[in-house]
Amino acid sequence: xxxxxRNGYLSKLAEVEGTPDIKVITGVHRxxxxxxxxxxxxxxxxxxxxxxxxxxxxxxxQFEPLLEYRALCDHIEGQYIEGTQNYVFIDEIQMCKxxxxxxxxxxxxxxxxxxxxxxxxxxxxxxLATLFTGRTFELPxxxxxxxxxxxxxxxxDATDAFARYTIExxxxxxxxxxxxxxxxxxxxxxxxxxxxxxxxxxxxxRNVDALDRVADFLMDNVSNVTSSNxxxxxxxxxxxxxxxxxxxxxxxxxCDAFAFYRVRRYDTRGKRYLxxxxxxxxSDHSFRYAKLGTRNMDYGRVYxxxxxxxxxxxxxxxxxxxxxxxxxxxVAMRRGEKRYIQVSDNISDKxxxxxxxxxxxxxxxxxPKIVLANTHHDLYTYExxxxxxxASWLASPE
Numbered sequence: 001x002x003x004x005x006r007n008g009y010l011s012k013l014a015e016v017e018g019t020p021d022i023k024v025i026t027g028v029h030r031x032x033x034x035x036x037x038x039x040x041x042x043x044x045x046x047x048x049x050x051x052x053x054x055x056x057x058x059x060x061x062q063f064e065p066l067l068e069y070r071a072l073c074d075h076i077e078g079q080y081i082e083g084t085q086n087y088v089f090i091d092e093i094q095m096c097k098x099x100x101x102x103x104x105x106x107x108x109x110x111x112x113x114x115x116x117x118x119x120x121x122x123x124x125x126x127x128l129a130t131l132f133t134g135r136t137f138e139l140p141x142x143x144x145x146x147x148x149x150x151x152x153x154x155x156x157d158a159t160d161a162f163a164r165y166t167i168e169x170x171x172x173x174x175x176x177x178x179x180x181x182x183x184x185x186x187x188x189x190x191x192x193x194x195x196x197x198x199x200x201x202x203x204x205x206r207n208v209d210a211l212d213r214v215a216d217f218l219m220d221n222v223s224n225v226t227s228s229n230x231x232x233x234x235x236x237x238x239x240x241x242x243x244x245x246x247x248x249x250x251x252x253x254x255c256d257a258f259a260f261y262r263v264r265r266y267d268t269r270g271k272r273y274l275x276x277x278x279x280x281x282x283s284d285h286s287f288r289y290a291k292l293g294t295r296n297m298d299y300g301r302v303y304x305x306x307x308x309x310x311x312x313x314x315x316x317x318x319x320x321x322x323x324x325x326x327x328x329x330x331v332a333m334r335r336g337e338k339r340y341i342q343v344s345d346n347i348s349d350k351x352x353x354x355x356x357x358x359x360x361x362x363x364x365x366x367x368p369k370i371v372l373a374n375t376h377h378d379l380y381t382y383e384x385x386x387x388x389x390x391a392s393w394l395a396s397p398e
Contacts (some may be wrong), residue, residue: 025117027141028258028283029194033117052081058095069098088112094122100131107134124256143170143284146394162391169286187290199253214250219288223304225277266319281308300345326359344373
């Protein structure tokens with residue numbers, strides 16, 4: 001399979017290279033974590049051939065004898081070389097029984113620069129501080145952005161690339177397949193056999209049908225405000241009685257596995273979080289098409305999900321804004337920087353354009369206000385609001 005250099009992620013790893021942190025690469029299954037780990041190890045070796053690289057990939061049968069933490073520790077200690085920098089790269093660490101003991105022991109020895117990836121259900125962001133006694137640096141990895149999609153396929157026209165990307169998505173493993181049908185079959189298999197399987201295995205879920213229904217509901221209602229209660233009520237109406245408590249647990253599991261990202265609502269006037277309802281965005285929009293089909297594409301909501309993930313990819317904290325009962329798609333914050341963003345499929349209609357701009361015009365602070373839509377032309381301003389082409393914005397990472 002063709003590989004591209006994912007500069008942003010590799011640069012972030014380079015920034016923490018040599019620190020005492022345990023570097024943990026997280027993200028949804030098959031988004032490219034293993035390739036980033038492999039490429040970074042290769043670049044470290046090329047930069048300094050004298051360093052000692054110790055690699056373990058539990059996807060390979062040759063490392064099967066190391067599937068117990070003592071054996072893993074003994075193997076790594078046996079490859080340690082005195083007088084040089086020793087790097088340890090471990091892929092799919094969760095397959096090793098008692099892996100946290102191995103990592104904590106290696107970290108405590110202060111002899112290794114540690115880098116690991118693992119299954120999302122077993123190596124969740126919320127669990128890292130509990131699993132590892134040392135300080136961790138988490139690198140969240142997302143599926144391919146539009147910019148990476150263009151790099152992979154060597155495309156120059158953002159508008160044409162965006163049309164393809166909207167259909168094909170950002171799961172790099174699907175690019176090996178030649179038709180939409182086979183690509184979506186691969187993507188659906190990733191979701192069903194890897195993400196759901198891991199959730200079932202970790203949490204002992206018996207009612208898999210209920211978990212599937214919750215996942216399908218979130219996909220069908222991506223970018224809509226929703227809650228455990230509303231999902232439970234909807235499922236009950238179609239004959240799948242599930243308690244709101246169970247639904248809440250399933251929502252948490254799906255987000256922990258990076259299948260979905262929860263975005264809280266934020267009152268921009270009162271500067272407070274709203275307790276009722278959240279929005280959920282897919283880690284990659286191709287999951288929706290693969291699982292639910294492409295007949296009712298609902299591009300507006302899909303575009304909103306794509307923008308949410310892109311903002312997270314660029315390092316923003318993302319919230320759904322509310323102001324005087326008006327909804328603002330995103331309040332994005334990063335290191336003291338803030339911007340308000342509306343996303344629309346088409347603003348050629350004057351009424352639609354004014355409706356999208358109205359909430360932004362009500363905001364009284366001086367932070368940037370942006371409308372992203374399929375304008376197909378360069379940036380322009382309307383009463384202080386930046387109106388930008390969605391494809392160009394997605395294709396030009398900051």
